[in-house]
Amino acid sequence: MVTRVTLIGAPTDIGASTRGASMGPEALRVAGLQDMLESQGVEVLDRGNLSGPGNPGLPPVDGYRHLAEVTAWNRLVHDAVHESLSNDRLPVLLGGDHSLAIGSIGAVARYCRERGKRLRVLWLDAHADFNTNELTPSGNLHGMPVACLCGYGPAELTGIAGSVPAIRPESIRQGGIRSVDQGERRFVHEVGLEVFDMRYIDEMGMRHTIEQALLDLDRDTHLHVGFDVDFLDPEIAPGVLTTVPGGPSYREAQLCMEMIADTGLLASLDVMELNPALDVRNRTAQVAVDLIGSLFGKSTLMRR
Numbered sequence: 001m002v003t004r005v006t007l008i009g010a011p012t013d014i015g016a017s018t019r020g021a022s023m024g025p026e027a028l029r030v031a032g033l034q035d036m037l038e039s040q041g042v043e044v045l046d047r048g049n050l051s052g053p054g055n056p057g058l059p060p061v062d063g064y065r066h067l068a069e070v071t072a073w074n075r076l077v078h079d080a081v082h083e084s085l086s087n088d089r090l091p092v093l094l095g096g097d098h099s100l101a102i103g104s105i106g107a108v109a110r111y112c113r114e115r116g117k118r119l120r121v122l123w124l125d126a127h128a129d130f131n132t133n134e135l136t137p138s139g140n141l142h143g144m145p146v147a148c149l150c151g152y153g154p155a156e157l158t159g160i161a162g163s164v165p166a167i168r169p170e171s172i173r174q175g176g177i178r179s180v181d182q183g184e185r186r187f188v189h190e191v192g193l194e195v196f197d198m199r200y201i202d203e204m205g206m207r208h209t210i211e212q213a214l215l216d217l218d219r220d221t222h223l224h225v226g227f228d229v230d231f232l233d234p235e236i237a238p239g240v241l242t243t244v245p246g247g248p249s250y251r252e253a254q255l256c257m258e259m260i261a262d263t264g265l266l267a268s269l270d271v272m273e274l275n276p277a278l279d280v281r282n283r284t285a286q287v288a289v290d291l292i293g294s295l296f297g298k299s300t301l302m303r304r
Helices: 021-030 033-039 067-086 098-115 145-149 182-191 198-204 206-213 250-263 283-295
Strands: 004-010 043-049 090-095 118-124 172-177 194-197 221-228 266-272
Touching: 004 021, 004 033, 004 067, 021 033, 021 090, 021 266, 021 283, 033 043, 033 283, 067 090, 067 098, 067 266, 090 098, 098 118, 098 145, 098 221, 098 266, 172 198, 172 206, 194 198, 194 206, 198 206, 206 250, 221 250, 221 283, 250 266, 250 283, 266 283
Parallel strands: 004 043, 004 090, 090 266, 118 172, 118 221, 172 194, 221 266
Antiparallel strands: none
16 A cells, blocks of 8 residues: 655744744755655655744743744644545654644644544654743743643644543653753653653664554554654754754664654654754754655664
């Protein structure tokens, strides 16, 4: 059966304090994303970029920066992702900053409720993104999407998917985490998020980590991968705003993606926080496209 993919560009950095992630979708296209997917036998529909409010560059209000604009973008993303799923197409959201995951994963959660499917979210990121307006040191909503999806945040965002919370913490597995604010860390433990941080990966290895993160999946599970490019070590992926040393190497990241592909359950994907303004000759976009290829079955190993 041919995998049918919809590429959805969301060119905004509205949830961050620094500009540049808005150029991420085009950088992925320039790096050959569509050609790579088609080389794997994937049918690709690029629906172009969504169009939402510009970045006004304002300071936070009540602990949230650009709440109205972030809400508008997430509604657009929600509707586009839900439409793709309803048409039996696998949505690939090209970000854009990670606040957009509220709309994307919210749409996936709504679709799973409608179809009676289980949801597993694999969140690959250097950050837990579990801040609230009371915990955040910055007010940037790209540090809050997981909290909002779990029902901790402003009603404008927590209710986008039509159910609060959109997802339960037990549906999420986080991998590659290595930068968490102090108050955020306490909240993560309080809520019970399952986090495979970089120490866990160092001690147990990437293979064991991904096996644990994908445990108990079945054919009725919708697997969503949230791939924040800062998941990767900045030595191989410098083109992100919030670089954190000590991330997965190229081979570790390839193994991660290949093991996800082996499940045959990938059903939606976000590619977030690519910032070409901070990149070197589009290198990070090229690495990201290569890894997305592995998610869709391009193996670096000679196996039957």
